[in-house]
Amino acid sequence: MTSLPVTDTDYLPEFRARLGLSGLIDVHTHFMPEPVLRKVWGYFDTAGPLLGHREWPITYRDEEQVRLKTLRGFGVHAFTSMVYPHKPGMAAWLNDWSADFARRTPDCLHTSTFYPEPGALDYVRTALDAGTRIFKLHIQVGDYDPNDPLLTEVWGLVQDAGVPIVMHCGSGPAAGRFTGPGPMAALLQRFPRLRPIIAHMGAPEYTEFLDLAAAHDSVLLDTTMNFTDFFEAADPFPPADRPRLADLGDRILFGSDFPNIPYSYAHALYALERLELGDDWLRGVCHDNAARVFGLG
Known part of the structure; x- marks a missing residue:
């Protein structure tokens, strides 16, 4: 791959203009309570085991309003506030924060989360009643089996609601006890109408998650x-699977991990463009597919 x-x-204004896009939709951005985000950034600074001990500098380490201005300046007209608990007792108050953030940030898709714990059904129902548009789960950080019995009724509720769930369930950048395609395949056997959005395309188990899709x-x-x-330096996408990106093009959504990325936002989009899958594919990934999923203009 050539990197320019x-x-x-x-790059960003030219990219949007060339594709005829008035804006981008980014389904994987992180806005969190400031104390939580500072702890997340602190962990990135340690290059800890959950990161595979890789150096991971944060490119957009700014306060909340600056980050919002930056993202909007990139031409992003809809995004998320990905929050996730790493222990019991966090999810409900993270959801309260995210609900308030969505109220004061109309271009943010109301985001919620959950964790296998008593009471999860109640706060997930509360989140759905409040109009949440998307859930976020991080199997690696949370260190739990998505098939935990404490989540059985929750999955049924979310399935019936038809709300998508961004799930970090692949084994990158470091494997967890419950990461990989196996637990997700088992979950979909039990709840075949769930709408998971596999974060990072399931890296590094790309082939297996493409099979699942x-x-x-x-x-x-x-x-x-x-x-x-x-x-690509750590978990390169298998060249043999490149044609499958076109085959599944209407089910691939752009996500960035903003602000927690060690490169420019433009590079994330350039990385897609250099795949040379065509303008229609890029328009779908960067806007149209998410617009369809979330009913956006």
Whole structure:
């Protein structure tokens, strides 16, 4: 892959104009309570085991309003506030924060989360009643089996509601006890109408998660960090699977992991463009597919 220097200021407006896009939709951005985000950034600074001990500098380490201005300046007109608990007792108050954030940030898709714990059904029902548009789960960080019996009724409720769930369930950047395609395949056997969005396209188990998407029409994938120089250096996408990206093009959604990325936002989009899958594919991934999933203009 050839890497060219691309800057947010020069590349992003030209990219949107060339594709005829008034804006981008980013389904994987992180806005959290400031104390939580500072702890997340602190962990990134340690290059800890959950990161595979990789150096991971944060490119957009700014306060909340600056980050919002930056994202909107990139031409992103809809995004998320991905929150996730790493222990019991966190999810309900994270959901309260996210609900308030969505109220004061109309271009943010109201995001919620859950964790296998008593009371999860109640706060998930509360989140759905409040109009949540998307859930976020991080199997690696949370260190839990998505098939935990404490989540059985929750999955049934979310399935019936038809709300998508961004799930970090692949084994990158470091494997967890419950990461990989196996637990997700088991979950979809039990709840075949769930609408998971497989974060990072399931890296590094790309082939297996593409198989899962091929077997289940409800499964979506996001491109978060995929195909960038940073990801390709550690977990390269298998060349043999490149044609499948076109085959599943209407179920792939753009995600960035903003602000927690060690490169420019423009590079995330350039990494998709250099796949050379065509303008229609790029328009779908960067806007149209998510617009359809979330009923956006």
